[in-house]
Amino acid sequence: MNRRTTLLVRTLLFLFVLNSFSLFLYFITHKTSSSPSSSLQLKKPRTYLTPLSHQTHFSKPWPILPSYLPWSQAPTTAPPRSCEAYFGNGFMRRRDLLLSRGGAGWFRCRHSDTLRSSVCEGGRLRMVPERIAMAKGGEDLSAVMGRREEEELPAFQNGAFEVDGGEVVDREFLVDKKFLDEYVPRGGIDRHTMRDLIAKIRIVRGKDFQCDEWIEEPALLVTRFEYANLFHTVTDWYSAYVSSRVTGLPNRPHLIFVDGHCAAPLEETWRALFSSLRYAKNFSGSVCFRHAILSPLGYETALFKGLTEDIDCYGAPAQELWQNPDDHKTARLSEFGEMVRAAFGLPLNVHRGGKPLFGHNILFVRREDYLAHPRHGGKVESRLSNEQEVFDSLKSWASNYKGCKINLVNGLFAHMSMKDQVRAIQDASVIIGAHGAGLTHIVSALPKTVILEIISSYFRRPHFAYISRWKGLEYHAINLAGSHADTGTVIKELVDIMKSLGC
Template identity: 60%
Template sequence: MDPGKIVMSRGGEDLEKVMGRREEDELPKYETGAFQIEGGDGWERREDRRLVDQAFLDQYLKNGAARMHTMRSLVEPIRVVPTGKLQCDQVIDEPTLLVTRFEYANMFHTVTDWYSAYVSSRVTGLAGRPHLVFVDGHCKTQLEETWKSLFTSVRYAKEFAGTVCFRHAILSPLGYETAFFKGLNASFSCRGSAANMLRQKPDYRKTARLSEFGEMLLSSFDLLPIPKHEPHVLNILFVRREDYLAHPRHSGKVESRLSNELEVFDFVNAWAKMKNNIKCKLNVVNGLFAHMHMKEQLQAIRDASIVIGAHGAGLTHLVSAQTDTVVLEIDASVVIGANEAVLTHLASAKIGTNVLERIASKYGRPHFQLISMWKGLKYHAIILLGLYARPTEVTDELSKIVTSLGC
């Protein structure tokens, strides 16, 4: 890798120092030979030293709807050189993942990148945690600490002073290219299960991959083994949404999914205190993740009996939930997916539950319903046609869930 032939910002800066920087300045553009690979004998006589041809790119790295496919852009200019012709200012012997990110400050999109890196490590049979190099020019975010916990080392490509040679480099697929993300639009049925269950009784319709991934996250913060739930105590984790400064182009305002979130939280808290009895204790946890260390976030999700929250990136933590956790999503994503005319029509109509579910399937964003399915979690949803949730509707649904758990 020759960082001098990769055009992008340096990356890894403090966010406050690069406010106003454009996204196109952070995404890499490659000159011919930015990456080279040793090809053995015979290559010195070849005129075309491209690693792959156009047909390969069109088959395996399709542009699709993306205005810029950074993995295609990386692979296309790779050139093969004869044995002994690589110029190496530095050599890294251990396996190294090369990762390019897009939405690097958003929890959901970052988890797709973590998952992609995890799967890349699994399918290439790595025995331990690899090194990682960001081949992008993004600045630091609050998620940086987790990258460093997951991998042996984390560096930015532009940090290297000269050329660097890797004995074993792995190009990690873009987060958008993983089953984790593509499952939002593709139609495939795959339910989650524990790995030990599948070892005892293999079933191609089930997967333990997402559960293993969640355990890897927990393990990185020394949160394994998972303790048993305290008898007759149900932890209800309410995942909150907050404003945060995400990247240089960001105003610090997240898109609202629930206009009365605090009202709902306070109502749930009061309901839980009233519901407490000799048989069960309900403990409501205020999931203000933006103010919590990643270890605290993962511990909260690990220890939760019930996870409730409005549709938002914080619910991506469900990948680390226990298999008996129950999910209640307050889903206003249909408001984002449908156009104004559709919403106006729906608001004036009397709509039953079945119709709401069909509307959600057409216009909604099923991120967390799918994660729940791939994890094997029980999933419930309150589908909204606006941004206001009736607190009593939320506690009514919680009452049903609590009863189903024996309280």
């Protein structure tokens, strides 16, 4: 018993040191970059700033994550195409575009040569919503049926965002095309909203920097595209999480959606992950940020790039990588999955080993018809034409299985809260389902969870095989000749999986 207690104490100390180290780095890097030097601080404070209100909101602390490893802010370069670089710990090439002078604003970007994107941040940055053309956002779905996507994505006018340049301003715009092409390349994205936002940032003199509202705590600016699709939304969640860690924020930032999408069920997770949530167009006037971070598009994460690039990475425990770093292994996706579970208050000290006391849960992730966004007719594509037959056969098989107790869980996610969906994933020994966005939840699965994907010949895509590999999960696939699955084949595959689990 003493040995187990000692091991527990050492583990807790290890996690405490890692989180403390990250917090220390934040204060060191931000003290030198976002504040004036000591000699400048002796100057008389400027009196021409007249903000109408200073908003102070509670910021949620970061949870202690078992798979957490420090996120480097050192000006070194992660090995190109290494797993650390692919999964976000490689935004190392820093460019200061505006240095703080006399308490004025500042702006910088960190570029990842591997992901070909940048995390940018600035201080004393002003957003002028009336210069952003888009829908208000956050409306009830029933009120905006038929609205076009073009109305929901932002179109920025010059000066939609402005930064306080102090008493002397030597140029109108913060960046030029050369910088954009190098640090925020368009790539294969037709409408790169973050590039367009940065391109329109103007530098204004301090006396012209007037604010109707101030946000004192760090704020994360996010533009979503396919916000109703779980896979694409997870790429946005991951990008936002990485941006928060790369910039060394001591607490979870507040979110500002710089888009005009209506309210959607997936916002439940956005609110759980971060400190608060508001829409850019919901502000009544200009709003100024003491510290704003611009999150890269979800299309620029490894989760999306892995569909077209060979990302040679494999999931491994964080403690193993802490002692023996390996450019072909990663714990970042497991860390993120723990973050999602912790955001919903689910336990992180759950370990699966041996036969569970109440039996093994086999979670069958179902696809359903549902109304997702203003342009959605409520019909999903058929990935498994006899899904109900397969489920009924599995239900009969599970109830008569002799090896051990099996609980077949009907994963009707469209009728479940996000917390309940994540809980079902956490409680599952085996996750089975046809290829579809709902399987993206495996990012939150526990180690030793087994994945069985049924793949129609019309949808042979590697999304979930890759996520399983990057998390170190055992993965199996049944490739169909069409969209109809043979129930006997599915059951045979599950029997083999259960035997491998000692059942």
